Structures are given as structure tokens and as C-alpha cells.
Amino acid sequence: MSWSKRIPTATPRMACFHKRSLNTVPSPVCVGYLRKSSTFARSPAIALTYSQYGPPEKVLNITKVPLPPLTRSTVHIRFVAAPINPADINQIQGTYPVKPQFKDGLGAVGGNEGLAEVIATGDDVTDLKVGDWVIPTASGFGTWRKHASCKPDELLKLNKHGVSPLIAATISVNPCTAYRMLRDFVSLKPGDVVVQNGGNSGVGQSVIQLAKAWNIKTVNVIRNRPNFDEIAENLQDIGADMVISEEDARKPEVAAKVKNLGPPPRLALNCVGGKSATNIARLLGHDGHLVTYGGMSKEPLILPTSLFIFKNLTSQGFWMTRWYETHSKAERATMLDELFQLAQAGKLREPWHDTTSLRDAPNIQETAIASIRKAMSGFSGGKQIFVMD
Amino acid sequence: MSWSKRIPTATPRMACFHKRSLNTVPSPVCVGYLRKSSTFARSPAIALTYSQYGPPEKVLNITKVPLPPLTRSTVHIRFVAAPINPADINQIQGTYPVKPQFKDGLGAVGGNEGLAEVIATGDDVTDLKVGDWVIPTASGFGTWRKHASCKPDELLKLNKHGVSPLIAATISVNPCTAYRMLRDFVSLKPGDVVVQNGGNSGVGQSVIQLAKAWNIKTVNVIRNRPNFDEIAENLQDIGADMVISEEDARKPEVAAKVKNLGPPPRLALNCVGGKSATNIARLLGHDGHLVTYGGMSKEPLILPTSLFIFKNLTSQGFWMTRWYETHSKAERATMLDELFQLAQAGKLREPWHDTTSLRDAPNIQETAIASIRKAMSGFSGGKQIFVMD
Incomplete structure (x- = not known):
């Protein structure tokens, strides 16, 4: 009686992730998106962005986002996976209290949760290194994108030992x-x-x-x-x-x-x-x-x-x-440690889900919108997750 | 600009009480029911009782209740005034969680709040004396009656100095x-x-x-x-x-x-x-x-x-x-002391009200039911209060 057998609306892609979830350690067969790349030249810095509030299918666009050069105090990260949570959709609709900052010519990047990998660090950065797994500490970071530049204190480092990347990408909400x-x-x-x-x-x-x-x-x-x-x-x-x-x-x-x-x-x-x-x-x-x-x-x-x-x-x-806003990074780390220990012990698995690759194909925008539509239709089909392979 | 002038549906009887409330000390003109009687021979021990749940106008009756003889450890009290609170009505309707004890041939006495005066004390009773003002400590005591016999620990003694009897009768709820x-x-x-x-x-x-x-x-x-x-x-x-x-x-x-x-x-x-x-x-x-x-x-x-x-x-x-059930008599006394101090200072007055005398006249039952009907019709006419003069 395997986990994958139990998925109500299983698809081949879902089955892949669920099978992986059985041993909780990323399988090299499935995790092509976990390349230890220290540059992002191979994949354009694309993002799913919006410049005004409205129905996601109308206001969201796949955009090429310029990534600022690395400085002594910043890091570059590459997102591995990011789920579509109900709050993400409400935020795009304009009904969520956490409002994004619309930047000229770019707008805001969708998504508030996701797992990223550090791909480059400035000379003064000591607490993060290339290959570390990180998650954004604040809502509104914008996780539906391939790459981002930020300060180390905008990120929380995860102890990735023995944990599936999909658990890590969906653990903070x-x-x-x-x-x-x-x-x-x-x-x-x-x-x-x-x-x-x-x-x-x-x-x-x-x-x-x-x-x-x-x-x-x-x-x-x-x-x-x-x-x-x-x-x-x-x-x-x-x-x-x-x-x-x-x-x-x-x-x-x-x-x-x-x-x-x-x-x-x-x-x-x-x-x-x-x-x-x-x-x-x-x-x-x-x-x-x-x-x-x-x-x-x-x-x-x-x-x-x-x-x-x-x-x-x-x-x-x-x-x-609100909890994140009113509690320390240390308290958050304690909670995540405990959750990761349960994940490592096989007692906490990633949610039933369906993944969508944000690969830069001609139809990527339509594919992304289709996932968001599925997420909006209710939660019976499982969590919709973007993977940036 | 007097208090009585402000009463929306003032009646002569209400005006009397409101005028009295101005100086908070009982006026001898109005307080005929405050006779310092140590027996109750003059007024039969009548009570407003019910033996089954239902609409108050159908199940309530004026009954003569036998008062047990005084013992060494009991006291006899005479009620001065008792309000009709919404909970009293719900209790008679059977929808209130505090259920009365129906006694054979008597049923239960209506009312849960009221001011009484001690009119006789058993030889072993040391903490109460004739003339003391008391209120019942527990819900379900039955206050719509002229006389009652009980143990001293069923009563809380009030510091009546400078307080109107109508405030005392309506203070605990x-x-x-x-x-x-x-x-x-x-x-x-x-x-x-x-x-x-x-x-x-x-x-x-x-x-x-x-x-x-x-x-x-x-x-x-x-x-x-x-x-x-x-x-x-x-x-x-x-x-x-x-x-x-x-x-x-x-x-x-x-x-x-x-x-x-x-x-x-x-x-x-x-x-x-x-x-x-x-x-x-x-x-x-x-x-x-x-x-x-x-x-x-x-x-x-x-x-x-x-x-x-x-x-x-x-x-x-x-x-x-529930608060009374989960807190001590001392905590209750502290609260009442503070409220009485405010009453003595003229900062807490009895509520807008209408009084009904439970005098044993031929139509007393109809009179009592009319008050209960008024209380049930909403609270715009003021608190309905029985007085046992």
C-alpha cells in the first residue's frame, strides 16, 4: 500500500514526486532542477509578474527580470520550487493585506513561499555559501521566478540533510x-x-x-x-x-x-x-x-x-x-528544525500535489496560468507547485 | 435636569423609585417594604412557582409555600425586591443550562437574583443578624417569593450603608x-x-x-x-x-x-x-x-x-x-464592595425600571404575569422588578 497508490487524481508527474516522497531523499532521476550551478547564464532570469491587481489569468505575465550584479554584501539565489498558496492568489487579486511593491517596468513577482539554492555570494557574506538551501524570511519576496538577488538577512538557511526539496519548498506556510x-x-x-x-x-x-x-x-x-x-x-x-x-x-x-x-x-x-x-x-x-x-x-x-x-x-x-512578523528568526529556526526532523523520520511528507515546470518553453505562460486556475478551483486536486527546472 | 425627567416611559411608581435614586438612600416614604419585621406571620409565605417548563404565563402560579421552622443552623429571610432577568425567563422556558430542583407539591420558585433581609437567625448562626441585607450566592435559589429558609452560607451579606435597595436587588447580575x-x-x-x-x-x-x-x-x-x-x-x-x-x-x-x-x-x-x-x-x-x-x-x-x-x-x-461558580466568596465580596462604593458616590444607579408589588391581592398572579410579559417583550421599557411590600 504505497503512498503514490493513494493519490486520488494521480498524474505521471505527480506519481514521480510521490514515489520520491517515500524515501524523502531527492532522487537524481527526478531532481534535474537541483543542478549545482553557480551562474544563471544558461537560463534567462524569468519571473511570473504582475503590475496591477486583478484576476491572475489576466494580470500575470512571464517577464524577463534583470538581475542586479552581485555586490560584496548580496547573494544570488536560484529558486528550486514554489507552491501556489491561496494567499498568493488573493495577493494578486488585491484582497490580501500584504501588498507587493510594484517596481517600474517590472511590477511585482508572484508567490510568497519557495525553496531556493544559493548560487553566488558576495565577498562579505559569511553565513551563506553556494549550494545552501534557503527560504525567504518575509512575505512578499516573490518566489515565482528563477533567480533573485538579495541580502542574506532576507533568507533563512535550511538544514537540507535528508529532506525532499518539495517539503522544503512547502514547509514555511x-x-x-x-x-x-x-x-x-x-x-x-x-x-x-x-x-x-x-x-x-x-x-x-x-x-x-x-x-x-x-x-x-x-x-x-x-x-x-x-x-x-x-x-x-x-x-x-x-x-x-x-x-x-x-x-x-x-x-x-x-x-x-x-x-x-x-x-x-x-x-x-x-x-x-x-x-x-x-x-x-x-x-x-x-x-x-x-x-x-x-x-x-x-x-x-x-x-x-x-x-x-x-x-x-x-x-x-x-x-x-503575523507570527513571522512577531517572532524571531531563532524561534522560526527551532520550529523548522523540529519539522525537518519529522520529515527526515518519514512522519511529515509533502502535500498531495501537481507540479508545473517553469521551463522557458513557448507556452510557459499558458502552462503557469493553467496551474493557477487549478489552484483556484479548490484544493481537492492537491497543491499546485511550480518547479524551476 | 433630573434623572426621573429622563425616563422614557415613566410611570408614577417609576418616578418614585427614580426620585429616590437621586440621593441613593432609601426614602421612608417609598420603602414601606423595608419593615424591620422579625416574623412573617403578617404576610403569607407566597411564591411565584412552576412545576414544569413552558411559557411563563402558562406554567407560573402564585403558591403558598410552607416555610420550615427555624433551626439552630438556619436563618429566615424576607425578600425585599427581585428583578426579572432574561435568564430567569429562559430558565422557566427550560432553555437555560441551570435547571431548578422541582420539589413535590411545590415545584421550583422563579427568579435567581434579589435582595432579602434577615428576619430570624438560629442560635448557632454568628455571621448574620436580624436586619442584615443579603443576596443568594448561587443561581437557582428562587427569589420571586416573600420568605425563605436557608443556611447562612447560601447568602452573601451586603454592606447596605447608603445604598438603595433596588441597586442591591439588581447588583449581582x-x-x-x-x-x-x-x-x-x-x-x-x-x-x-x-x-x-x-x-x-x-x-x-x-x-x-x-x-x-x-x-x-x-x-x-x-x-x-x-x-x-x-x-x-x-x-x-x-x-x-x-x-x-x-x-x-x-x-x-x-x-x-x-x-x-x-x-x-x-x-x-x-x-x-x-x-x-x-x-x-x-x-x-x-x-x-x-x-x-x-x-x-x-x-x-x-x-x-x-x-x-x-x-x-x-x-x-x-x-x-460560571464566574460565580469558579471564584471565591471573597472575590465576589471585593467586587460588590467596589460597586457599592460607586453606588454610594452616586456613580452607579439602579437601571431604568418598572416595579410590581407582589402584595397578596386577588389579582396578584395576573399582575406578576403582566410584568413577566413586559420583560419578555424586550428591554426598552426598563428592568421589571418585583417588590414584596
Whole structure:
């Protein structure tokens, strides 16, 4: 029963990455984009950019971006892979609070998360060397591009030993969000139960795996769909204790099953909103925390007054960007170290995904837009990831 | 500009109480029910009781309740006044989590809050004496009655010096709720701004007065109504800095006025739910707390996802009953002392109200039911209070 067998909408390209994920170490067969190049002359410095807010398919363009010469205090990096997260799309649409800086003649580069490799360092740079794996420290860096020039303090160096590049490229948003939400709101003990909706989202998969690693049980609500059983089985394979549909989440007999799983749940994680948030809030016991990190339904949360007054519900939000802004680089490094250790131990895998090569082919723009469209259509097809091979 | 002049729906009986409230000390003209009687032979031990849940007008009856003989360890008390709070009605309807104990042939006595006077003490009782003012310590005591027998530890003694009996009778639910909500969720400094809906409710009036006493500004949202200006003026008289209608609360120019009042509000108090809760949540700045203590609209809270994620909103509940269950009698006494000092200083007055005498007249049941109906129709007519003169 292999991991790749479980992918609901597997494609040959996906199968390749999933097979690789089984041993977590990059396979030379698949990782052509990990060339240890110290120059970028061979591949033009292309980027997926936009100069105004709007629908991504209308405002995004593949652009050749001039890379400034290396100085004593800068580094040049080459991106390896960068996912398309919902926030990236909202940012292009202009609805995200983190606004990019539009530069004359270039605009802004899309994407906020991604793995890059250091390909050149200025003479005064001591803490990074060619070949290091790095991720941007701040939102708005622009990761949907092949190359970038920056100061070393804009980057966080990763300990890449034994970790798949796709985990590294997708670790700072989804697994870190899952990590913080499981750690920072309720003091969970082994055997405790956590409820979440969007259980098959990128964060959802991370929550399941981290909870499993920490001996915490998960109740995972997902939308009903034709291949519900298949998705449910996939989630159980990575550690889900219960997978239920939105409709079932409202049934008293399902609530009774949740009660039998362990102590009354005190943490519910919401990325959907609307009645789905109501459903998981109702599954909480006394003194529960409902933490919202997304709103895929585009509906507000609907929460009964009685839950707040008589069950002492607390409803809060979590935003990874704010956490990064309010915490030190050292705290971030500690979290990433722990997540990478779990990845090295095979307990945290990259999300179900589909990759798109940002190779400079004639149709590269259409290919990129197609990936973004897939990402916008919902998360059932897996995380869309650009690879810059 | 007297207090009584400001009462929107003043009746002669209300005017009497309001006039008295001006000097806060009980006036002998009005306080016939404060007889220092040490027996209750003159007035039968009647009570407003129910033996099953249902609409109050159908299940409540005036009953003669046998009072057990005084023992060495018990006291006899005579109720002075007891308000009709929304929770009392929900309890009779069967929708409140605190359930009364139905006793054979008697049922349960309605009401959870009220001021009583000690009229007899057992030989072993040392901490209470005849004439002391007391309030029940636990919900479910049953306060809509003339007399009761109980253990001293079921009562909290009040320092009655210079305090009106109507403040004492209505202090443990509404003013205490306001006190805790202003103290326990956000650390407020003088000049800070608090937003609330139901600003003319019992709790709302207490919030305005306590905030005024502590140099905190209040933005008070109330429903639009024909006598809006009159109510607004009344609320301003007791210290409200802004009074706005639900419709105005959504307008950008009103939000701008709130911004000009002081630092961005970090505390909003909600007793309405539905879109009203949305309105006051939107008036909060970053890191705001929305505290829900009632749901007069009977609609759930509707809260946009973006408030939680990008403005770090926290939505919580407050229930005075739980606070009492989880805090000591000493902590309660400290709070009451502080509130009574404010009352003695004329900074905390009894709520706008209408009193109904539970005198044993032929039509007493109809009279009591009429008061309960008024209380159920909304809070615009003021707090309904039974007096047992």
C-alpha cells in the first residue's frame, strides 16, 4: 500500500514526486532542477509578474527580470520550487493585506513561499555559501521566478540533510501553520482530540501528520464528493483517526462517536467558514478554541450565542505571516528544525500535489496560468507547485 | 435636569423609585417594604412557582409555600425586591443550562437574583443578624417569593450603608457582569474606548456608568426606534460618549468618528448577536475582543473570516453564573464592595425600571404575569422588578 497508490487524481508527474516522497531523499532521476550551478547564464532570469491587481489569468505575465550584479554584501539565489498558496492568489487579486511593491517596468513577482539554492555570494557574506538551501524570511519576496538577488538577512538557511526539496519548498506556510495552531492555542496532551475542516487541504494534511506524530487524535471533516472514500482512505493512511463529511458532522450519532474517541475536543481548526465552522465548533467540548486560518467558502463564521456563553467557546484567528512578523528568526529556526526532523523520520511528507515546470518553453505562460486556475478551483486536486527546472 | 425627567416611559411608581435614586438612600416614604419585621406571620409565605417548563404565563402560579421552622443552623429571610432577568425567563422556558430542583407539591420558585433581609437567625448562626441585607450566592435559589429558609452560607451579606435597595436587588447580575467584562478580557486604560450593543439594557447601563467612573469611553449601539433621541440623551446623561443606531454603526463616517474618540477599541460587548454583533466587531481595532453575554436577537453571531485572520479578533463569551461558580466568596465580596462604593458616590444607579408589588391581592398572579410579559417583550421599557411590600 504505497503512498503514490493513494493519490486520488494521480498524474505521471505527480506519481514521480510521490514515489520520491517515500524515501524523502531527492532522487537524481527526478531532481534535474537541483543542478549545482553557480551562474544563471544558461537560463534567462524569468519571473511570473504582475503590475496591477486583478484576476491572475489576466494580470500575470512571464517577464524577463534583470538581475542586479552581485555586490560584496548580496547573494544570488536560484529558486528550486514554489507552491501556489491561496494567499498568493488573493495577493494578486488585491484582497490580501500584504501588498507587493510594484517596481517600474517590472511590477511585482508572484508567490510568497519557495525553496531556493544559493548560487553566488558576495565577498562579505559569511553565513551563506553556494549550494545552501534557503527560504525567504518575509512575505512578499516573490518566489515565482528563477533567480533573485538579495541580502542574506532576507533568507533563512535550511538544514537540507535528508529532506525532499518539495517539503522544503512547502514547509514555511502549511506545516508551520499546522504546527503553531496545534501548539499555541490549547495545551494538548497525548490522547487529546482535535477537530478540523478542510482536512484534505495542505494545512489539513500537515495537521493530521503532526498530530499523529504527537499522539493526538484528529477528526477530519471534508466536503462530500464522488471519491469521498478514496480521499478518506488517503487521510487515514497519513494518520487521520476519523474522516467525516460536512453532512455527517451535524449528526448526533457522529458527535457521539467523536465523544468516544477521547476527552471532549478543545481545539477545532477552521479554513472553510459558514456552516462548516458551525459544525466543528459544535463538536467542541467546554472551554474549546475554534481557530480560523482560512475561509474557502467565502462565507463568514456563523456561531451560536449559546456556545460562547454556556460552553465558554473562544473563537480566534491564526495568520502565519503575523507570527513571522512577531517572532524571531531563532524561534522560526527551532520550529523548522523540529519539522525537518519529522520529515527526515518519514512522519511529515509533502502535500498531495501537481507540479508545473517553469521551463522557458513557448507556452510557459499558458502552462503557469493553467496551474493557477487549478489552484483556484479548490484544493481537492492537491497543491499546485511550480518547479524551476 | 433630573434623572426621573429622563425616563422614557415613566410611570408614577417609576418616578418614585427614580426620585429616590437621586440621593441613593432609601426614602421612608417609598420603602414601606423595608419593615424591620422579625416574623412573617403578617404576610403569607407566597411564591411565584412552576412545576414544569413552558411559557411563563402558562406554567407560573402564585403558591403558598410552607416555610420550615427555624433551626439552630438556619436563618429566615424576607425578600425585599427581585428583578426579572432574561435568564430567569429562559430558565422557566427550560432553555437555560441551570435547571431548578422541582420539589413535590411545590415545584421550583422563579427568579435567581434579589435582595432579602434577615428576619430570624438560629442560635448557632454568628455571621448574620436580624436586619442584615443579603443576596443568594448561587443561581437557582428562587427569589420571586416573600420568605425563605436557608443556611447562612447560601447568602452573601451586603454592606447596605447608603445604598438603595433596588441597586442591591439588581447588583449581582447586571452590574457584576459589566464589571467583569470591563476588567477580565482587555487591560483597559483611561481614555480607551469600549463598544457595546444593547446599550440601553441593564448591563448596558452598568457598562456606561462603570466606564465613566473609570474614565473609559463608550460607543453604544441601540436599535432604531421612535424615541431614539430620548433614549440616547438618557444614556448620555449617565455617561455614554456616543450613542448610535444599528444602521449608523455600519456607516464609514460613523466608524471614522469612533476612530477619533481615542485609541482603536479593543473591547466590544455583545448581547444581541446576528448582524449587530458583526457591526460592533467591525468597529474594533487590531487585537480586539468581542465578548458575548446575551443573544436578544436569537440569531447566531455572524463574523467575517478576515476579522479573525487579519485583525486578530478574539470572540469569547461571558456568563456571570460560571464566574460565580469558579471564584471565591471573597472575590465576589471585593467586587460588590467596589460597586457599592460607586453606588454610594452616586456613580452607579439602579437601571431604568418598572416595579410590581407582589402584595397578596386577588389579582396578584395576573399582575406578576403582566410584568413577566413586559420583560419578555424586550428591554426598552426598563428592568421589571418585583417588590414584596
